Amino acid sequence: MPLLSVQGLHHCFGRHRVLNGIHLALEAGNCGVLLGANGSGKSTLLALLSTRFRLQQGHYHLAGLAVAEHGDMVRSRLLFVGHHTHLYGHLTPLENLLFFADLHGLSAAGTVLREAVVAVGLEKFMEQPVRWFSAGMKKRLALARLLLFQPDLLLLDEPYSALDQQGVAWLNETISQFLQRGGVVVMASHDPERIAALPHQPFRLHRGQLYGPGEAFPC
Amino acid sequence: MLILWRAIYRIAWKDVVGDWRRRATLSSMLFFAIAVLVIFQVAFDPDRREAARLLPGLLWVTLLFTSLMGLGRVFQGEEEDGAFEGLLLASVPRGVIFLGKWMGNLLLTVLVELLLLPLTLVLFNVDVWGQVPAIVAVLFVGTLGLTGLGVLLAAMTQSARSRETLLALLLLPLTAPLLIAGVQAVAGLVQPGLDIAPWVRLLVIFDVVYLALAPWAFGWLVAE
Numbered sequence: 001m002p003l004l005s006v007q008g009l010h011h012c013f014g015r016h017r018v019l020n021g022i023h024l025a026l027e028a029g030n031c032g033v034l035l036g037a038n039g040s041g042k043s044t045l046l047a048l049l050s051t052r053f054r055l056q057q058g059h060y061h062l063a064g065l066a067v068a069e070h071g072d073m074v075r076s077r078l079l080f081v082g083h084h085t086h087l088y089g090h091l092t093p094l095e096n097l098l099f100f101a102d103l104h105g106l107s108a109a110g111t112v113l114r115e116a117v118v119a120v121g122l123e124k125f126m127e128q129p130v131r132w133f134s135a136g137m138k139k140r141l142a143l144a145r146l147l148l149f150q151p152d153l154l155l156l157d158e159p160y161s162a163l164d165q166q167g168v169a170w171l172n173e174t175i176s177q178f179l180q181r182g183g184v185v186v187m188a189s190h191d192p193e194r195i196a197a198l199p200h201q202p203f204r205l206h207r208g209q210l211y212g213p214g215e216a217f218p219c
Numbered sequence: 220m221l222i223l224w225r226a227i228y229r230i231a232w233k234d235v236v237g238d239w240r241r242r243a244t245l246s247s248m249l250f251f252a253i254a255v256l257v258i259f260q261v262a263f264d265p266d267r268r269e270a271a272r273l274l275p276g277l278l279w280v281t282l283l284f285t286s287l288m289g290l291g292r293v294f295q296g297e298e299e300d301g302a303f304e305g306l307l308l309a310s311v312p313r314g315v316i317f318l319g320k321w322m323g324n325l326l327l328t329v330l331v332e333l334l335l336l337p338l339t340l341v342l343f344n345v346d347v348w349g350q351v352p353a354i355v356a357v358l359f360v361g362t363l364g365l366t367g368l369g370v371l372l373a374a375m376t377q378s379a380r381s382r383e384t385l386l387a388l389l390l391l392p393l394t395a396p397l398l399i400a401g402v403q404a405v406a407g408l409v410q411p412g413l414d415i416a417p418w419v420r421l422l423v424i425f426d427v428v429y430l431a432l433a434p435w436a437f438g439w440l441v442a443e
Contacts, residue, residue, distance in 0.1 A: 017311060050308055051308070052304060052307060052308060054442045068335060072309070072310050072311065074307055080308055082304075084300050084301020084302075084305070086301050086302055086305025086306075086308070087300055087302070088237065088294075088296070088299065088300075089242045089299055089300070090237045090300055095233075098229070099233055102225045102226055102229035103229060103230070103310070103311060104309060104310045104311075105226070105310060105311070140292075196312070199442070206290065
């Protein structure tokens with residue numbers, strides 16, 4: 001049974017149908033990359049997988065749990081890092097991670113939080129409010145949450161944006177380790193060069209439909 | 220259960236710490252409350268008897284408008300970097316998020332109340348110091364419902380263009396029964412001989428109704 005399973009997913013904004021019968025199944029250790037033009041529905045699909053949007057039609061299971069019935073449990077098994085980092089500017093990196101840990105029922109000790117901040121290279125900024133951070137530093141801190149727990153699903157929307165070379169290398173290494181531990185990654189990206197370093201399956205979104213590797217794509 | 224309490228505490232902590240570091244809501248609530256009281260004192264210049272008669276209404280009106288100021292900012296901090304979306308992705312039930320936001324706002328409002336009451340008594344020269352604990356208790360019971368409904372309405376209006384006006388328009392009529400009960404209960408404490416029990420019961424009923432429905436309504440409200 002696939003770790004992530006989506007069947008017949010439809011989503012509309014008012015009368016505008018964005019997703020039209022999406023089927024996606026990914027086994028543990030797989031990385032699916034969503035490709036497609038702007039407005040093709042990549043971010044909407046990620047928002048649905050993150051449970052941020054309510055399912056309008058279709059079925060979505062993560063690790064055998066149906067989102068429609070076990071939304072809270074599914075949320076405890078995934079991490080979503082999108083265009084926004086969901087960080088609070090008035091809190092320090094440690095406080096932001098502590099906030100995240102407590103809201104996800106994780107019993108992360110101070111040392112674990114510190115190690116996560118060190119691992120993303122922000123140890124010099126441990127006591128600074130996040131509002132002074134650059135976009136790249138914020139992205140690193142947002143990804144440090146991945147080091148606090150072992151989710152089943154990692155959702156990334158344009159993860160390479162704002163990251164420098166070192167950050168990209170760190171991110172690819174982190175994703176590789178995550179996949180080796182049996183997680184599933186779904187990411188939307190316009191950056192094929194940087195994804196190339198990762199083992200992945202490309203999926204193309206076009207007019208609300210998802211075309212998997214090897215499927216004929218209408219031009 | 221401990222996990223849920225920790226989440227509620229952490230959200231409230233984040234809001235209170237944020238307000239303290241930004242010196243945002245609490246200071247403006249306090250300045251506003253002091254300004255209202257001073258204006259009333261200068262405008263009416265009441266004698267002691269008149270002041271005792273005015274005190275309950277004055278306290279609650281000041282409290283209502285001061286809380287409106289705080290409520291208008293409850294979700295402002297969540298606009299930063301998609302923080303509200305982050306909150307909704309937490310693995311706790313959405314009602315828990317509501318309770319955390321409510322607790323944070325309640326703490327700030329109660330703090331303002333505790334400073335407001337002695338200031339009012341001094342400014343208006345009303346000698347009911349013996350009743351202060353009872354008045355604080357009544358104000359607290361009323362504030363539970365006022366902030367409970369207020370935080371829900373703040374969530375409802377947060378994406379509206381003129382959200383502060385809309386919040387006031389919705390909150391004022393919906394809390395009118397609670398305010399009447401609060402004013403009558405404080406009046407009973409200031410002017411002996413009046414029975415406050417029915418009014419306190421009414422306050423408690425409103426608290427129970429608002430606080431039982433609000434977490435559920437919040438969960439429904441934020442689901443897209």
